[in-house]
Amino acid sequence: MSARPIDFYFEFASPYGYLASVRIGRLAANYGREVAWHPIMLGAAFKLTGAKPLLHIPLKGPYVIHDITRMARLWQVPFTMPPLDTLPINSLAASRATVWLDQHDPTGAIALAKAIYHAHWGEGRHLGTVEAVADVAADQGIDRQLLSEAVADPLIKVALKYRTEEAIKRGVFGSPFIFVDDEPFWGADRLEQVDLWLQHGGW
Amino acid sequence: MSARPIDFYFEFASPYGYLASVRIGRLAANYGREVAWHPIMLGAAFKLTGAKPLLHIPLKGPYVIHDITRMARLWQVPFTMPPLDTLPINSLAASRATVWLDQHDPTGAIALAKAIYHAHWGEGRHLGTVEAVADVAADQGIDRQLLSEAVADPLIKVALKYRTEEAIKRGVFGSPFIFVDDEPFWGADRLEQVDLWLQHGGW
Numbered sequence: 001m002s003a004r005p006i007d008f009y010f011e012f013a014s015p016y017g018y019l020a021s022v023r024i025g026r027l028a029a030n031y032g033r034e035v036a037w038h039p040i041m042l043g044a045a046f047k048l049t050g051a052k053p054l055l056h057i058p059l060k061g062p063y064v065i066h067d068i069t070r071m072a073r074l075w076q077v078p079f080t081m082p083p084l085d086t087l088p089i090n091s092l093a094a095s096r097a098t099v100w101l102d103q104h105d106p107t108g109a110i111a112l113a114k115a116i117y118h119a120h121w122g123e124g125r126h127l128g129t130v131e132a133v134a135d136v137a138a139d140q141g142i143d144r145q146l147l148s149e150a151v152a153d154p155l156i157k158v159a160l161k162y163r164t165e166e167a168i169k170r171g172v173f174g175s176p177f178i179f180v181d182d183e184p185f186w187g188a189d190r191l192e193q194v195d196l197w198l199q200h201g202g203w
Numbered sequence: 204m205s206a207r208p209i210d211f212y213f214e215f216a217s218p219y220g221y222l223a224s225v226r227i228g229r230l231a232a233n234y235g236r237e238v239a240w241h242p243i244m245l246g247a248a249f250k251l252t253g254a255k256p257l258l259h260i261p262l263k264g265p266y267v268i269h270d271i272t273r274m275a276r277l278w279q280v281p282f283t284m285p286p287l288d289t290l291p292i293n294s295l296a297a298s299r300a301t302v303w304l305d306q307h308d309p310t311g312a313i314a315l316a317k318a319i320y321h322a323h324w325g326e327g328r329h330l331g332t333v334e335a336v337a338d339v340a341a342d343q344g345i346d347r348q349l350l351s352e353a354v355a356d357p358l359i360k361v362a363l364k365y366r367t368e369e370a371i372k373r374g375v376f377g378s379p380f381i382f383v384d385d386e387p388f389w390g391a392d393r394l395e396q397v398d399l400w401l402q403h404g405g406w
Contacts, residue, residue, distance in 0.1 A: 049260050051263075052253060060252050060254075060376050062374070063387060070406075171265070171266060172262075173266065174263075192395075
């Protein structure tokens, strides 16, 4: 019996989600684990917690921009801050595209998620529109027309909504949010604890 | 010329502040640095950021309790969750007592801060009253009567208010908040980066 995949919940608009996305695959592979990638719409959780988008909060926003930039440098992860007045992006198109692709090409969906994250936070591009997502997807060999139709498909809309609701039921309120079996870890800064947990099976 | 002390801003009601308080002294000493301990009233910063006390937030509160407990276990730091309905404590008496003692006995003030933190988060005691703070202080050889008077002294009230305002001007919005020279780090989970920063002088 093989071990369960590690559940990786993320919001495309979340820079810490991006940072974690660059490392989670190798981290899991070191322990023979797969990663299940779950894009979610964090706004739904924010309605419950009262949280606001991070980057525009007085005092906290400027610190977080400094912190992400510094962490990306430390981890040697490409990082370009997108123009602040375009953030947070509406990640509906990016998330729906990933959910759609996952239904018939799970490996391709992970590659697409990584490419979207890289374009947005690695290169600082605006990824809040269907066109921008289709541009990134086209580079992955995904048909623009099919993707545009999928993003507007009521069944895909419902699938993303359902996945987000299931995540919240499980306790997810931020991005990244990781479960090792049923143990929850919130934040890119918990990856080291995720590593220790996988290594020792808890403590 | 000796290096500047590391500035350690903390709120007694903050469990992550407690966790960091247990480690900051040795961490700094490893690099020949002193620590300047700054108790602050975080509520003043929360008014600016819109943040709410952590432990009662839906979804986030239960996770945070799990996270603190797990981190204390990992770090082998004594931890006892105080009754949730008594949290967060009003830390005015604890903070004022520390500010007062710092004016004539800085070393004693650090010892008092550690003892208050330990009583509240290590042993789960309620530390929200002058009497409770005086109990802890008495164990440190501090006169109860003098402490009670100091906590009510308008000059001490103003001193704490001033220190909190200065912290906010510097960008402090959470606990713990640490400056290595002028480099800001927020959160107990940034201690490893504080260590790296001290080691390499930045990156």
